[in-house]
Amino acid sequence: MSDEETTADDTADDETPAPESAAPEADISSDADESGSAAPSAERYGAVLADDGVLHTDAEGYLDVAAAAKDDGFDQLIDLTAVDYLTFAAPRGLPAGHAAERFEVVTQLINHESGERILLRVQVAADEPMVPSLFDLWPGAEALEREVYDMFGIEFAEHPDLSRILMPEDWIGHPLRKDYAVGSIPVQFKAASNIR
Amino acid sequence: MTAERVLRRGDDSAVLRLSEAEAAEIGNDPTTPLDDERVLLNMGPSHPSTHGVLRLMLEMEGETVLRSKPVVGYLHTGMEKQAEQLTYLQGCTNVTRMDYASPLFSELAFSLATEKLLGIEVPERATWIRMLMCELNRMSSHLLFMATNGMDLGAVGMMIYGWREREEVLRFFEIVTGLRMNHNYIRPGGVAADLPDGWEDEVVRILDITAPRLDEYDVLMTGQPIWRDRLQGVGVMNSDEALALSATGPLLRSTGYAWDLRRHESYLAYDEVDFDVIVGTYGDCYDRYAIRLNEIRESMKIVRQIVDKMPGGDYRVQDKKVTPPPRVRIDESMEALIHHFKIFTEGFKVPVGEAYASVESPRGELGVYIVSDGTATPYRMHVRGPSFINLQTMPHLMKDGLIADGVAIISSVDPIMGEVDR
Numbered sequence: 092m093s094d095e096e097t098t099a100d101d102t103a104d105d106e107t108p109a110p111e112s113a114a115p116e117a118d119i120s121s122d123a124d125e126s127g128s129a130a131p132s133a134e135r136y137g138a139v140l141a142d143d144g145v146l147h148t149d150a151e152g153y154l155d156v157a158a159a160a161k162d163d164g165f166d167q168l169i170d171l172t173a174v175d176y177l178t179f180a181a182p183r184g185l186p187a188g189h190a191a192e193r194f195e196v197v198t199q200l201i202n203h204e205s206g207e208r209i210l211l212r213v214q215v216a217a218d219e220p221m222v223p224s225l226f227d228l229w230p231g232a233e234a235l236e237r238e239v240y241d242m243f244g245i246e247f248a249e250h251p252d253l254s255r256i257l258m259p260e261d262w263i264g265h266p267l268r269k270d271y272a273v274g275s276i277p278v279q280f281k282a283a284s285n286i287r
Numbered sequence: 288m289t290a291e292r293v294l295r296r297g298d299d300s301a302v303l304r305l306s307e308a309e310a311a312e313i314g315n316d317p318t319t320p321l322d323d324e325r326v327l328l329n330m331g332p333s334h335p336s337t338h339g340v341l342r343l344m345l346e347m348e349g350e351t352v353l354r355s356k357p358v359v360g361y362l363h364t365g366m367e368k369q370a371e372q373l374t375y376l377q378g379c380t381n382v383t384r385m386d387y388a389s390p391l392f393s394e395l396a397f398s399l400a401t402e403k404l405l406g407i408e409v410p411e412r413a414t415w416i417r418m419l420m421c422e423l424n425r426m427s428s429h430l431l432f433m434a435t436n437g438m439d440l441g442a443v444g445m446m447i448y449g450w451r452e453r454e455e456v457l458r459f460f461e462i463v464t465g466l467r468m469n470h471n472y473i474r475p476g477g478v479a480a481d482l483p484d485g486w487e488d489e490v491v492r493i494l495d496i497t498a499p500r501l502d503e504y505d506v507l508m509t510g511q512p513i514w515r516d517r518l519q520g521v522g523v524m525n526s527d528e529a530l531a532l533s534a535t536g537p538l539l540r541s542t543g544y545a546w547d548l549r550r551h552e553s554y555l556a557y558d559e560v561d562f563d564v565i566v567g568t569y570g571d572c573y574d575r576y577a578i579r580l581n582e583i584r585e586s587m588k589i590v591r592q593i594v595d596k597m598p599g600g601d602y603r604v605q606d607k608k609v610t611p612p613p614r615v616r617i618d619e620s621m622e623a624l625i626h627h628f629k630i631f632t633e634g635f636k637v638p639v640g641e642a643y644a645s646v647e648s649p650r651g652e653l654g655v656y657i658v659s660d661g662t663a664t665p666y667r668m669h670v671r672g673p674s675f676i677n678l679q680t681m682p683h684l685m686k687d688g689l690i691a692d693g694v695a696i697i698s699s700v701d702p703i704m705g706e707v708d709r
Contacts, residue, residue, distance in 0.1 A: 167530045170643075170654055172669040179660040182639065197656070199643065203530075203546060210643075231533025233302075234679050242367075252304035257360040257708060260307050266368055267667075273372060 144209040147189055153213045154223040157198070160209065161228050165200035168229035169208070171236060172197055173215070173243045177269035185214070193217035194245055198225065198232075215245055224250035242267035301686035303346050303354035310344055325353065328690075332361045336439045336694045339704030343681075343693070350689050355682045359675070362708035370668035374634025375401050378665065380471045382655070385670060386706040387468055389428040391420050392648035393670070393706075394473040396655040399554065399644035401475040404637045404659050407609065411556075412600040413477035418555045419490070419593045420463070420472065421646075422586040426497065427456035428649040429579045429586075432701050433504060436576060439698040440517050442508060452500055455493045462489065476610045477603025487594050494587050501583060509577070518573035522684035522696040525570055532683065533676045536651025537578045538700060542570035548647035560592045572692075572699040579701075582649075608635050634663030650674050650701060672706040 148156045173196045176183075183191055194215035201208050213222055224247035225232040236247045237256040244265035247253055255262060264271055305327075313327055331342035340361035346354040370381050378401070382393040395417055402409065409417075430453040437445025457467040462483055464470035472479050508514045524534075526542040539546055547564040549557040565581045567574025603610050607622075611630050616623035629635075639661040645654035651673030660666040677700055684696045 168533050169535075169645075169652065170656065170669075170671040172656060172671075174658050174667045179658075179666050181658070181660065181666075199654075203544075203551075206551060229533065230531050231676065231679060234676060235533075238675075251300075252302070254306055255360075257363040259360070266365055271368075273368065 144207070145184070146209055146211050147185055148211065148213050149189060150213060150215065150222045153211070154225075154228075157200075157211060157225055157228055160200055160211070164202045164204050165207075165209065166203055167201050168198065168225060168231050168235075169201050170197075170199040171225070171232055171239065173239045173245055173267075175243060175267065175269045177217075183212075189214060194220055194243060196222055196239065196245060220245040221248055222246075223248045224253075226250055241265065244268065301354055301682040303344055303356040303682070305344060305356060307344075307358065330693075332358075337697060338435065338702060341678075341697065341702060341704055341707070343697075345685075345690065345693070347690065350691070352685045352688055352690055352693055355685050355693075357678050357681050359678065359704070359707050362704045364709070366709045367668055367670065370665055372664060374663045375475055375637055375665065376630065376634050378668065379474050380469075382670065383469045383471055384705060385672065385709055386648065386650070386653070386674065386703045388431050388703050389424050389649050390469055391417075391424040391473055392646055392653050393655075394471065395421060396644050396646045396648075396653050396670075397657075397668075398473050398475045399646065400642045400655040400657045401637065403642035403644055404640050404657060405475065405609065405635075406638070407476065407604050407606055409477045409604050410601045411598045412481075413602050413604070414555050415593055415597050416478050416482060416602060417473055418557070418560075419482075419590060419597070420460075420478075421555075422589045422593070423456050423459065423490070423493075425586045425649050426583050426590075427453045427460075429583045430456070430497075432579050432649075432698075433583075436698045436701075437508065439694050440514070442514070445504070445507060448500065448504070448507075452497055455496055459486075459489055459493060462486075474603075476606065477601070481602040487597075490590060490594055494590060497583070497587060501580065504580060509580070515573060518576060518695060518699075519571055520569070521572045521688065521692045522575075522699060523569060523571045524680060524684055528683060529570070529680065532680045534651070534680050536648070536673055536677065537575050537582070538651065538677050538680060540565060541567035541574035541578055543568055548645060548652060552645070554644075554646060557589075559596070560589050562586075562589050572695045575699040575701075579649075636661060636663050637665075645671070648673055650703065650706070651677060670706075670709060672709060674702040674704070674706040675709075678702050678707060 146156055173194055175194055176191070177193055183195070185191055192214040194217065196213045196215055198211040199208060200211065215222055222245065224236055226236070226249065233251065234256060236250055237252070237254060239245050240247060240253055241255040241258050242265055254260065258266065310327055326347050328345040328347050329342065330345060331337040332340040337343070342358040342361065344356045344358060345352050366381055366385060370378055373381055378397055379394045382397045383390040385393050430449050434446045434449025434453065437449060460470060461467050463486070464472040464479065524542055526544040529539045529542045529544065543566050545564050545566045548554065550564050562585045565578045565585060567578055607626050611627050612623035617627055637659045639659055641656070641658040643654055643656045645652050652671065653673055654671035656669040656671070657665045658667040681696060681700055684700070685693050688696070
């Protein structure tokens with residue numbers, strides 16, 4: 092992820108409100124300025140995520156963007172999850188300089204004042220699946236990050252208790268990864284002689 | 288030594304961050320309890336007041352809970368993984384099993400997300416039927432809360448009363464959907480079937496029965512000094528804490544924070560009906576009880592308006608790619624037969640993209656996040672279960688309280704473990 096460091100800084104420093112359609116990496120301050128007429132993300136993202144702003148970042152810039160969002164009134168973390176893009180090259184609408192990685196952690200924040208919601212997307216490499224924890228900003232991230240860790244094996248640095256939450260503690264593997272088999276129980280006919 | 292490290296850990300956090308292995312080690316350690324008389328107590332997963340299979344690890348000093356940790360996952364069946372194997376039409380049968388006390392909300396959120404991806408709009412009547420069923424479901428879910436909350440706090444009669452009223456609603460659900468629970472009634476494109484003849488009478492009958500019985504609840508519980516003493520000032524939380532811990536629903540509203548998706552991010556046709564958002568003042572167990580009791584009344588108000596305003600028309604969208612053709616058409620038309628067969632075997636394809644749809648379930652914001660890769664099954668389906676997230680407030684509510692109050696707190700958070708564990 093080292094080749095993305097420069098972009099992360101660019102994103103964080105970009106203070107000018109960007110035009111709505113041509114600013115996939117429009118930073119948080121420009122989003123707040125437009126809160127009345129939130130940019131339709133359909134153009135920005137190239138996906139059908141209606142009424143939501145999308146912010147792309149990488150693991151280095153993640154915490155800064157999140158902190159800026161909190162300062163701008165995004166007072167609650169609604170949701171945090173991950174997607175494993177191992178078998179699907181999704182059109183992720185990444186801004187230039189951000190490479191698509193195997194995992195994407197998606198965080199949804201809400202600003203109750205303006206009623207605005209934004210999605211924070213961070214690309215997480217498969218060989219070093221690690222992003223900073225949002226626990227210090229929103230303690231409500233704790234269980235959700237544990238769930239993502241449990242299900243995807245993505246680690247959250249500085250998380251107070253990064254342990255499995257749904258699977259047993261000694262479980263091996265991360266079930267929601269795409270290379271984790273679904274598993275099945277052989278169904279046998281009643282007439283078969285070797286019923287288990 | 289683990290026990291020393293854990294039990295004397297000098298943080299004032301409410302959450303006991305201790306793994307099960309560490310806890311077991313302490314349990315086997317003959318030198319515990321230590322001289323400060325702190326003990327680890329395990330509560331659940333099969334405990335009558337833990338609403339299913341919630342387990343709590345409690346760090347106790349006498350009868351006082353210092354730190355605690357909810358341990359979940361006993362009901363985990365990999366429903367999000369399973370959703371990746373099921374078509375969008377089958378998806379509702381999966382999500383409906385998550386929050387089994389209010390299954391229609393999961394179906395609704397899943398359907399809304401799918402419809403967002405498909406870019407279809409459901410007919411007006413389907414929207415209003417969805418609203419009717421969801422508000423009835425909110426009633427039945429809160430009535431279940433009334434029953435279990437009463438039982439947890441020693442008002443055992445209340446358990447029977449709450450169940451009695453809930454059963455009236457479930458009987459109506461059975462008439463409409465064929466099932467008391469796990470309906471698979473709200474589907475992408477509309478609802479599975481139109482309301483049966485005479486549904487208005489049945490709904491009005493339920494409302495007429497329930498209204499005076501809620502007043503009886505007031506007599507039995509709301510004004511009773513024992514009931515109030517048991518709940519007031521127990522499990523207090525303020526708005527900032529609730530927001531920080533991502534709490535939604537009655538838990539957030541009990542702190543005086545008016546936030547209801549039906550009002551503030553109106554979906555379906557909630558902007559066309561008149562209702563109040565109930566908020567509390569103190570953020571204690573009593574407020575959460577009172578909010579739910581009065582939300583039943585608000586839901587009844589909404590249902591009455593729906594009965595008056597129910598529009599005519601189709602109950603599902605007439606999009607041959609999404610909706611199975613009517614039974615009679617299958618006998619007449621080869622194409623209808625093909626469509627029917629395709630929809631139920633392969634399912635319908637959903638365009639590439641992703642969508643998040645959220646609804647105000649009886650427990651808070653229930654969201655469904657779907658990533659579609661253009662096939663007939665979701666590439667990824669994530670459910671933001673309000674029970675799962677609200678559970679995080681529990682250690683903070685229980686901190687420095689008595690263990691007997693812990694039971695009231697578990698009850699007032701009202702987690703449904705099917706949704707917590709998914």
